[in-house]
Amino acid sequence: MSRKLHARRIEAIDKNIWVEFTQLAADYKAVNLGQGFPDFSPPSFVQEAFCKALNGGFSMHQYTRAFGHPNLVKILAKFFSRIVGREIDPMEDILVSVGAYQALFCTFQALIDEGDEVIIVEPFFDCYQPMVMMAGGTICLLYLRLKCCGPVLSSADWVLSPEELASKFSPRTKAIVINTPNNPLGKVYQREELQMIADLCIKHDVICISDEVYEWLTYDGTKHVKIASLPGMWERTVTIGSAGKTFSATGWKVGWAMGSGHILKHLKTVHQNSVYHCATAAQEAVAVGFQREYDVFGTEESYFHQLPIHLHEKRLRLADCLKSVGLKPILPQGGYFMIADISNLNVDLTDPSTKDEPYDYRFVKWLIKEKGLATIPVSAFYSPEHRNEFQKYIRFCFVKEDTTLQAAEDILRQWSDSK
Amino acid sequence: MNPIHLLRVFRCAPRILQTNRFRNFTSCQDKMASIKHKNAKRIEGLDKNVWVAFTSVAADPSIVNLGQGYPDIPPPSYVKEGLAQAAMVDRLNQYTRGFGHPTLVKALSKVYGKVYDRQLDPFKEILITVGGYGSLFSTMQALVEEGDEVIIIEPFFDCYVPMVKMAGGKPVLIPLRLKSSPAATSVSSADWVLDQKELASKFNSKTKAIIINTPNNPIGKIFSRSELQAIADLCIKHDTLCFSDEVYEWLVYKGHEHVKIATLPGMWDRTITIGSAGKTFSVTGWKLGWSIGPDHLIKHLQTVMQNSLYTCPTPLQEAVGQGLLREFELMGKPDCYFTSLALELEGKRDRMAAMLRQTGMTPVVPEGGYFMIVDVTALNQDLSHMGDDEPYDYKFVKWMIKEKVFCFVILGINNKTKHSKMHRIVFKIIYIYI
Numbered sequence: 001m002s003r004k005l006h007a008r009r010i011e012a013i014d015k016n017i018w019v020e021f022t023q024l025a026a027d028y029k030a031v032n033l034g035q036g037f038p039d040f041s042p043p044s045f046v047q048e049a050f051c052k053a054l055n056g057g058f059s060m061h062q063y064t065r066a067f068g069h070p071n072l073v074k075i076l077a078k079f080f081s082r083i084v085g086r087e088i089d090p091m092e093d094i095l096v097s098v099g100a101y102q103a104l105f106c107t108f109q110a111l112i113d114e115g116d117e118v119i120i121v122e123p124f125f126d127c128y129q130p131m132v133m134m135a136g137g138t139i140c141l142l143y144l145r146l147k148c149c150g151p152v153l154s155s156a157d158w159v160l161s162p163e164e165l166a167s168k169f170s171p172r173t174k175a176i177v178i179n180t181p182n183n184p185l186g187k188v189y190q191r192e193e194l195q196m197i198a199d200l201c202i203k204h205d206v207i208c209i210s211d212e213v214y215e216w217l218t219y220d221g222t223k224h225v226k227i228a229s230l231p232g233m234w235e236r237t238v239t240i241g242s243a244g245k246t247f248s249a250t251g252w253k254v255g256w257a258m259g260s261g262h263i264l265k266h267l268k269t270v271h272q273n274s275v276y277h278c279a280t281a282a283q284e285a286v287a288v289g290f291q292r293e294y295d296v297f298g299t300e301e302s303y304f305h306q307l308p309i310h311l312h313e314k315r316l317r318l319a320d321c322l323k324s325v326g327l328k329p330i331l332p333q334g335g336y337f338m339i340a341d342i343s344n345l346n347v348d349l350t351d352p353s354t355k356d357e358p359y360d361y362r363f364v365k366w367l368i369k370e371k372g373l374a375t376i377p378v379s380a381f382y383s384p385e386h387r388n389e390f391q392k393y394i395r396f397c398f399v400k401e402d403t404t405l406q407a408a409e410d411i412l413r414q415w416s417d418s419k
Numbered sequence: 420m421n422p423i424h425l426l427r428v429f430r431c432a433p434r435i436l437q438t439n440r441f442r443n444f445t446s447c448q449d450k451m452a453s454i455k456h457k458n459a460k461r462i463e464g465l466d467k468n469v470w471v472a473f474t475s476v477a478a479d480p481s482i483v484n485l486g487q488g489y490p491d492i493p494p495p496s497y498v499k500e501g502l503a504q505a506a507m508v509d510r511l512n513q514y515t516r517g518f519g520h521p522t523l524v525k526a527l528s529k530v531y532g533k534v535y536d537r538q539l540d541p542f543k544e545i546l547i548t549v550g551g552y553g554s555l556f557s558t559m560q561a562l563v564e565e566g567d568e569v570i571i572i573e574p575f576f577d578c579y580v581p582m583v584k585m586a587g588g589k590p591v592l593i594p595l596r597l598k599s600s601p602a603a604t605s606v607s608s609a610d611w612v613l614d615q616k617e618l619a620s621k622f623n624s625k626t627k628a629i630i631i632n633t634p635n636n637p638i639g640k641i642f643s644r645s646e647l648q649a650i651a652d653l654c655i656k657h658d659t660l661c662f663s664d665e666v667y668e669w670l671v672y673k674g675h676e677h678v679k680i681a682t683l684p685g686m687w688d689r690t691i692t693i694g695s696a697g698k699t700f701s702v703t704g705w706k707l708g709w710s711i712g713p714d715h716l717i718k719h720l721q722t723v724m725q726n727s728l729y730t731c732p733t734p735l736q737e738a739v740g741q742g743l744l745r746e747f748e749l750m751g752k753p754d755c756y757f758t759s760l761a762l763e764l765e766g767k768r769d770r771m772a773a774m775l776r777q778t779g780m781t782p783v784v785p786e787g788g789y790f791m792i793v794d795v796t797a798l799n800q801d802l803s804h805m806g807d808d809e810p811y812d813y814k815f816v817k818w819m820i821k822e823k824v825f826c827f828v829i830l831g832i833n834n835k836t837k838h839s840k841m842h843r844i845v846f847k848i849i850y851i852y853i
Contacts, residue, residue: 050734
């Protein structure tokens with residue numbers, strides 16, 4: 001065909017780090033601490049619920065309610081009403097989506113037009129930028145900056161400058177995206193930080209898109225605060241959640257957007273004109289999982305209580321190992337990931353195929369190919385304009401079986417010993 | 420089709436259709452918020468959806484849902500078992516390859532490689548999506564934009580028009596018209612045809628694509644080789660794309676052949692063909708579909724995929740892949756589910772058609788697919804007592820439900836009936852239920 005075929009909306013968003021690095025990790029059969037998924041199974045009560053759903057009669061295999069399986073939206077409303085402190089309407093205030101990813105997509109497509117500005121905090125989960133671009137919006141960036149340099153670095157040391165934040169809001173600002181706990185840093189925004197953001201959202205009448213997929217994973221007593229629960233914020237916030245991250249079942253791709261009906265209805269319009277329904281059986285299983293968690297919430301039996309305890313140790317163990325081989329980890333307050341400063345290592349990266357790429361990309365590819373260990377370069381979580389300023393960190397996912405972490409440790413120690 | 424008229428059939432429907440667009444806010448601050456929190460232009464006017472409202476109505480237990488296209492017979496047991504087995508494997512509960520789980524894309528390339536009689540690259544020429552619907556969306560978002568015209572054949576599956584509009588394109592409609600005499604007692608979906616001159620007149624330099632759906636929903640028409648060739652000739656002449664929705668491709672009844680337009684000369688390079696696991700294995704609730712086409716087109720759909728939902732559920736893809744591998748071994752044999760399901764449904768189709776004829780209605784016997792449409796003109800039912808404000812077809816539907824306790828959930832379709840002299844109505848019955 002001689003004519004131009006593709007739509008302009010997909011120009012400049014064709015590259016994707018996950019496609020590239022997942023393939024590389026698979027090709028080299030690397031020990032995979034790269035992409036964010038557990039290599040252990042979901043909890044048995046949720047797996048059993050899925051199997052039960054499969055055998056639950058013909059309706060489990062046919063279309064369910066487009067905006068969310070009734071059992072699921074009802075329990076989500078009940079569960080989160082208790083946390084947010086308001087009555088959430090299951091039919092009006094919730095949209096179930098194909099993973100949190102699709103909830104983000106629906107949000108941007110529903111609310112962002114050409115000329116709208118969207119504030120994004122760097123480092124950010126990489127899909128925010130292309131999604132805003134695909135919706136025709138303009139991105140306004142600001143950094144989390146390291147405020148101090150002590151011997152033990154924590155994600156809490158990365159903060160927003162109030163003046164810089166305020167300066168990003170303009171009459172064209174439609175939305176700000178926050179992610180807490182943050183990917184890749186692991187930062188958990190404190191109430192005061194969220195209040196600062198909330199004040200600006202209210203002052204400038206801006207929507208807040210709050211990606212909270214890691215909401216149950218906080219460590220060292222850190223509390224996750226929902227910005228939607230702050231005064232004046234429910235009516236202007238879309239909160240995104242994920243069953244995949246909640247129940248360690250990323251492959252089920254069940255997520256949701258939650259917020260005031262007057263905003264959610266626009267996300268529903270996108271949803272009904274894009275995928276229309278999500279898979280029924282998986283939604284049923286997630287509903288059963290949430291019912292169980294509702295009943296045991298706050299007790300030791302709760303998966304939301306047990307999983308962070310379980311991961312707390314893995315996080316410390318990985319941090320110790322990284323330190324011992326000369327990497328400088330930044331201890332995350334929450335989430336799946338830990339980033340580490342690689343600038344102390346002097347590795348000779350002579351692979352000509354990567355010579356034009358940022359240092360961390362080159363280092364990660366070298367680590368996969370030469371050492372069989374997969375991680376993700378952190379500059380991928382910065383905008384292309386700023387990528388070159390943040391080339392010295394790589395990201396590890398520690399939500400893995402002990403055997404996987406052990407294998408990673410062995411590789412690192414062997415490498416360190418051989419230097 | 421006017422969804423608002425359609426759904427007035429059900430007393431509870433109007434409340435569902437009332438959009439809350441004009442909800443009043445109580446506080447001054449909320450009033451301000453509502454102005455700035457308006458929707459993006461791309462979804463303006465796309466909020467109404469007949470299926471959304473329809474499913475809510477059908478959820479009312481007093482109504483038997485024969486409207487929406489899904490079976491109430493169970494899927495084949497090996498497909499359910501495949502899913503149960505997949506769910507027990509740790510790795511299969513986590514993310515898989517974004518553009519399609521390897522087991523599934525490889526199985527599809529095998530099955531369709533045989534059907535297309537060509538080597539299909541599982542990684543570059545196949546994309547897995549959330550149902551056939553998701554494939555349609557990825558296709559439109561990838562390949563349609565402002566300034567593009569897209570030809571759509573009426574009657575059409577309702578999402579085509581809003582999806583084209585959301586992508587900024589302009590839908591250009593052309594109807595299938597009934598060529599046989601209205602007095603005929605036996606009408607087939609083959610009797611609904613395109614006027615060739617009219618079709619040619621719809622193509623111009625702005626035409627980006629034509630959407631075809633074969634077997635067609637709602638009529639059940641299977642476009643013949645020569646009909647597809649006529650469309651192909653125009654696509655090649657005007658250098659347009661073809662989006663071929665073939666979700667009902669295996670539901671082909673005796674005496675008919677499903678032809679893939681992508682297999683006609685010159686068409687592979689310009690065609691995206693859409694398929695559905697939901698319709699193939701009677702598992703609509705699994706929401707898996709696929710787009711098949713040349714690398715230079717599929718790569719754009721992949722870009723949309725990686726920026727919209729990234730990947731589809733893993734265990735479901737594994738189970739469909741295993742199911743397809745099993746069917747591949749049986750292809751052409753009576754044991755093959757693709758063959759046996761069509762045979763089973765043909766019986767139901769014939770039984771339904773006979774029942775409808777007995778009551779005096781004229782069914783349009785479908786050559787393929789899930790649906791049958793019916794002409795009720797011959798009943799000559801007097802509905803003047805039901806008032807003047809609605810078209811005959813909608814009054815008829817209400818009358819059927821109320822007086823005859825006929826639990827049809829019906830879609831009035833085919834807005835081209837306004838061109839005919841008689842007050843014909845057609846409604847869609849899902850005969851897979853009987």
